[in-house]
Amino acid sequence: MGDIFPIFGDVWFWYIIGLVLLIGELLAPGIFLLWLALAAGLTGGINSIFGLGWQAELAVFAVLSVLLVLASWNYVMKQRRPKSDQPDLNQRQTGYVGRRTTLLQAISNGRGKVKIDDTVWDVSGPDMAQGTAVVVTGVTGATLEVKAAG
Numbered sequence: 001m002g003d004i005f006p007i008f009g010d011v012w013f014w015y016i017i018g019l020v021l022l023i024g025e026l027l028a029p030g031i032f033l034l035w036l037a038l039a040a041g042l043t044g045g046i047n048s049i050f051g052l053g054w055q056a057e058l059a060v061f062a063v064l065s066v067l068l069v070l071a072s073w074n075y076v077m078k079q080r081r082p083k084s085d086q087p088d089l090n091q092r093q094t095g096y097v098g099r100r101t102t103l104l105q106a107i108s109n110g111r112g113k114v115k116i117d118d119t120v121w122d123v124s125g126p127d128m129a130q131g132t133a134v135v136v137t138g139v140t141g142a143t144l145e146v147k148a149a150g
Contacts, residue, residue, distance in 0.1 A: 014044030014057070035072050039064035093121065093144060096136045100149050106130040107146075114144065 021037035043061040046052065052060065096116055104120060105113035107128045114123050114134065125146040128134065133149040 011044050011048040014040045014047060014061070018044065031072065031076075032069070035068040036065050039068050091139075093139045093142060096121075096144060097138060099136050101134060101136070103128060103130050103132045103134055103146075106132075112146075114146065116144075 018037040018040035021033045021040060025031070025033040025037065039061055042064050043057055046060055047057055099116065101114045101116050103112055103123070104115045107123065107125050110124050110127070112123050112125070112128070114121050122143045123134070123136075123146045124140070124143050125134070125137075126148070128148060134146040135149045136144045137147050138145040
C-alpha cells in the first residue's frame with residue numbers, strides 16, 4: 001500500500017490525518033474525534049522514531065485509538081457520577097444503623113416490625129418477642145437488620 005500511496009509511509013501523513021480529525025472535531029463537537037486525532041499524532045511520532053511499515057502504523061493507530069477512547073470514556077463516566085454532600089438522602093434507613101428501639105411486632109421466622117420516629121419498618125433478625133429492645137445493625141434494601149440490645 002505504501003507503493004500505491006507513497007504519502008502513507010510518510011510521517012507527515014499521520015500529522016495531516018490528526019489535523020483533519022481536529023478540524024472535524026471543531027465542526028462537529030463531541031470529543032470523540034479528539035482522541036482519534038491524538039492517536040494519529042502519536043502514531044506519527046512513533047513512526048518518526050521507529051520507521052514503521054504501513055501495517056505496523058495501522059496497528060499502532062488502532063490500538064492507540066481504542067485505548068484513548070476507552071480512557072476518555074472511563075474519565076467522563078467518573079465525572080458524571082453525582083457527588084452529593086448527602087449521599088444517603090433517599091435512603092434514610094441507613095442513618096438508623098446503631099439506633100436502639102423496641103419491637104412493635106415480634107420477630108418470627110426472621111421477620112418482624114419496629115417503629116422508628118413516625119415510620120414502621122420491616123426488620124430481620126433472630127426470633128424475639130414483641131417489646132424486646134433491639135439495635136439496628138445493618139440495612140438490606142428497605143429492611144433493617146436488628147439484634148437484641150445488649
